[in-house]
Amino acid sequence: MKIKKWGLIAATVIILLPMFGNLANAAEPLDKGKNDWKFSTYERSTKTGKTVYKNKPGSTYKIWSHSGGKAYTRKDKSRYLPGQYATPLYNGKVRKLKTNKSSVWLYEPKNKKTINITKNTPMKKVKKINQKVSITIRGESNGWFSTDLSGNRKKMVYVKASDISGDKYWFLKKKTKSKPKPQNNDANKLKTVGKNKQLILVTANSYGTSKAQIQTFERDKNGYWVKKLSVSGYIGKYGFAKKMSEGGKASPRGKYTIGTTFGRVKNPGTKMTYRKITNKDVWVDDVKSNLYNTWQKKPTKNRWKSAEEMNQKAYQYGFVINYNTKRTRGAGSAIFFHVSNMYTLGCTGTSQTNVVKIMKWLDPKKNPVIIQTPKSELKKY
Numbered sequence: 001m002k003i004k005k006w007g008l009i010a011a012t013v014i015i016l017l018p019m020f021g022n023l024a025n026a027a028e029p030l031d032k033g034k035n036d037w038k039f040s041t042y043e044r045s046t047k048t049g050k051t052v053y054k055n056k057p058g059s060t061y062k063i064w065s066h067s068g069g070k071a072y073t074r075k076d077k078s079r080y081l082p083g084q085y086a087t088p089l090y091n092g093k094v095r096k097l098k099t100n101k102s103s104v105w106l107y108e109p110k111n112k113k114t115i116n117i118t119k120n121t122p123m124k125k126v127k128k129i130n131q132k133v134s135i136t137i138r139g140e141s142n143g144w145f146s147t148d149l150s151g152n153r154k155k156m157v158y159v160k161a162s163d164i165s166g167d168k169y170w171f172l173k174k175k176t177k178s179k180p181k182p183q184n185n186d187a188n189k190l191k192t193v194g195k196n197k198q199l200i201l202v203t204a205n206s207y208g209t210s211k212a213q214i215q216t217f218e219r220d221k222n223g224y225w226v227k228k229l230s231v232s233g234y235i236g237k238y239g240f241a242k243k244m245s246e247g248g249k250a251s252p253r254g255k256y257t258i259g260t261t262f263g264r265v266k267n268p269g270t271k272m273t274y275r276k277i278t279n280k281d282v283w284v285d286d287v288k289s290n291l292y293n294t295w296q297k298k299p300t301k302n303r304w305k306s307a308e309e310m311n312q313k314a315y316q317y318g319f320v321i322n323y324n325t326k327r328t329r330g331a332g333s334a335i336f337f338h339v340s341n342m343y344t345l346g347c348t349g350t351s352q353t354n355v356v357k358i359m360k361w362l363d364p365k366k367n368p369v370i371i372q373t374p375k376s377e378l379k380k381y
Contacts, residue, residue, distance in 0.1 A: 033063045033071060036087035036138050038153045043079045046072075052079060063088065069116055069141035082115055083141035084156065097137070100165040103130045106149070106157040117141035117158070126157050135159060179222055187217040187225035190371070192255060192381045198368035199225065200258075200337075200358065202348050203375045207239050210343035214350055216358060218366070228361065233350035237343040240374055244324075244332040246287055249345050252323045252335060255371045255381060259320030260295075261359050264311060270359040277315060282307035283334040293324055293333035314338050317355045319362075321348065321370055337370070348372065 035041050035055040043053040043061075053073075055061060063086065064075045071086035073079050107123040114121055119142050127149075137159075139146040145164065149155040182188040187199055199217040204210075214233040217225040241250030260273050267274040280298045284291045289304035296307065318338030324331045332346060337358075340349025348370075349355075362368050371381050 032060050032089045033073075033081070033086040034058070034060045034089050035085070036153065037085065037148075037156070041081060041085040043073055043081050046070075046078050046080055055081070060089070066140075069118060071139075082117070082139075084117055084139040084144070084146035084158070087138040098134050098165050099129070099132050099159070099163050101163055102132060103128060104133075104159060104163045105129075106147070106159055107144075108157050117144050119143055123158065135164075137164070180224075182222075182224035183226060185217070185225060185227050186215065186378060187227070189378065190225075190381045193225075193369065193371075195367060196369050197366035198361070198363060200368065200370040202233065202235065202370065202372040203378065204235060204239060205375060207242065207374055209239050210234055210237055212348065214348070214354070216361060218361075229354070229357065231350055231354045233348060233354070234340050234343050235348055235372070236346045240372065241332075244346075246285060246330050246332055248332065251344070251346050251348060251372060252321075252332060253373050253377070254323070255369055257322045258362060258368050258370060259322045261317075261319040261362070262310070262315065263317040264315065268317060268356045268359060270362055272319065272359070272362050272364055277310045279311045281310035283310060285333045287329045292329055293327045295320075308334050314340055314344075314349070317352060317359060319359065321372075 035057055038057055040057065041055045042051040043055065044050060045052045061073050061081075063071050063073065065072045065077065066083065066086075069083040070080040071083050073081060105125045106127045106129070108126050109117065110122040110124050121144075123144075135147050136151070137145040137147055138153075138156075140161070143161045144158045145161055146156050146158055149157050186201055186203070187193070190199075193199055197219045201215045201217065202212050203215075204212045212233045212235045214229075214231050215227060216229040218228055220226050235251035236249050238248070238250040240253050241248055244250065244252050258272065260275050261270045262275045262277055264277045266276065275295075278297075282296055282298060284294055284296055284304045284307045286292060286304040286306045291303055295310070296303070300307075315336070316339050318336045321335045321337055323335040324333065334346070336347045337355070338344075338347055338349055339352045339355050340347070341351065342349075373381065
């Protein structure tokens, strides 16, 4: 046989983790094994060592645990296959590993009738491979991996585990990947958003500024927050309020749900509830009115003495920030997220492009919220 033929041999090694060495009481088998040889293999009684079942070529079976060179095919360890005959299926497939030395020897037992290969089993060298190659490993027994000669799966030879690259684990029920680390962003530091999957975070460098940073985040499949958008924006003329009041021209701090989205034209594509503004729409800011801090329609009919017109350029697109939903008189009203290129009178604003982009992104199924705060107080959330 020419050496280059070995380069065509596929390699597979799946070895039992040490922590899996005794899993007789496992709720499920570790994995499936397969008779990947061209000859029948035989399961044996753990108690007597005698043959109790024949596995024909190509047949599969469950492996409940593997230790001491034995692959147990019963949960109670009453039946096993000598490890060198049990070819594991790693997630139903065969793995590939290479030798880790420039040359490696293949062995076989000096006594060809040897059934259980141990660390002390006398072995003799059969063939030397003078290059790094891929080898199909079809079983394991006490540090010896069984393979086939020339890939014909009729003659069993062995290679030392120490001569194989990669991990030395055998049966694994499921290939696991290390969980990726979260992004280093503001959202992943928050503790009050465990039930939310979308977040708008509005921050300012201090209390006295009307300039803000607006970021949006969404949870990935691992539950981590991933930044989707980061843009500049504006809050109230006097920044964030330490205590809100009607007409205070400052923006509220806190965590709020997202209310109705709105606009003066048709829905731009948001999944949220959308309301088209008409010239009759107003938001009541009369602290003495029973309709304080609600969206109403004209005519007034003496129901309020003051209200903000909704049909204005700033409200071309936007949405309600659910602030003061209990409608505490004098605590502030008409707090929106809307189009703006300068400070607001208490709302949060950014360019129309950004507002529409955020509106399209919002998804009520993801329980979106908005948090507004000076950066120094992020730890409160």
